[in-house]
Amino acid sequence: MTNVKSSFNINLSYGRLVFVLCILLLWISLNLSYYFVISPLYAYSGFTFNPDIHKLIESLFITLFIAFLLPWKIRKPSDFMVNILFTMSVLPTLSLYWLRGENRLYTYMLIISFIVVRVVVKMTPEIKLLRIKRGIKLGWIVSLIFTITILGYLIYRGGLRYFNLNLLKVYDFRREVGAVINVGIFGYLNTWVFKLFNPVLISWSLYKRRYTLFVFFTCLQVVFFGISSHKSVLFYPLLIIALFILLQKYRTMNVFFLTLFGAIGLTVILAIVFKQVVPASLLIRRVFFVPARLNYAYYDFFSQEGFVYMSNSVLSSFINYPFAYSPPQMISVYLQGHPYTWMNNGFLATSYMHFGFCGMIVYSFIVGLLLGIVDSLSKNRLPLWFSTSLVIVPFFSLFTSADLTTALLTHSLGPSLIILWLFSSRSTFVEGRGKKCSIKLKSAT
16 A cells, blocks of 8 residues: 555656756747847847846756746646646746846736735635536527627628638738727627637537537637637637647646647747748747736836726726727837837736736636636536637637736626536536546536
8 A cells, every 4th residue: 555655656757857858948949049049130129138147046946946836737628727727827927037137026916916826716615506407508508699790790791801821911901990890889790700709619529529510610609700810819729629639638838838848849949050940930939928028018118107096997987098099009018119019918917907916816806716616617517628629719818918907898708608608517427438427416497
């Protein structure tokens, strides 16, 4: 018995060690890619190289410290999404912290806020919610109706006239097509279909092994990208496929980290050896370092000009908004001298914009609570990869490009929780290949 227990502890320690090593490799690759590619090519747009050796040591220590706090085994949706928050927002911010000699106080508050998310998720008790009969069927039908309706609406409004699949030309079409299709309530419904309802249909088709439907809805997502000119819309099916493979087979983040490490290395080689800089710009600059830089830009601007106190959204009737343009446009004015670029960022930046450091803590508590609700809705009711796929896109927006209140409505985070609740009415699911888990549920008519 002792030998078995010792063997388990050794394996657990080995798994954690590999996990930490993968994070360290990713951190190193981000630093080197910034030095060799991003800064030389894009220093003119603010990606300068002003290293601070003391902050380098701090960055390394904090990265290793968090690596030992993160869940290295993926047992529930929040385990995966906390890792995504760390990878896409916290880790590149830690790199810029020393690469550009950024503000120490904000950096440490960002780390504390992330830890708050992690702690609240772990402490959130399981929430018992009423289930309804035929919730799965209702969720599928609602998703299908919204998707087909919006497809018809986009065609009716002439969206096909702006159809474009060239990633380099999306900004040439986005503003013009947005003025045509994002009219009134459809400004919300379009985003819900792009980020939630059609991805739900893709996930459900993959889960049911209905490959013809899977291909159809995936191609439909490409159509939505071609009309909307939002690059992220094109990559949602790839994210779902990645979840399907990663969370069914491996149940650890190591493969994910190593894949990112390899992708970053490949784009660096393409940029340096073959002078093909577009892949590095799209992956390294846009995905990792633009949000990280905007974290500091939001702090720099609003610490000098004053907080918004949600006067741009839910409290607009009670508090006067103090600026001439919206917050993302004000950051554009601050960084580029004009208001024509919407520089959105995730909740770690916008929470400071609203209420300063207190806002970062409060928002992080709410985000942790939302992740805990996702775990409660999913536990023993849905396959891990499937439940995660239903909410990953709205949460990804919350982590990288949307304020909390905006993510809940505009970016479909609130509706995604309702869809997850409907699908979690299922009493039997298949986990892996042929392994059934049956749960007896009390359903309401």
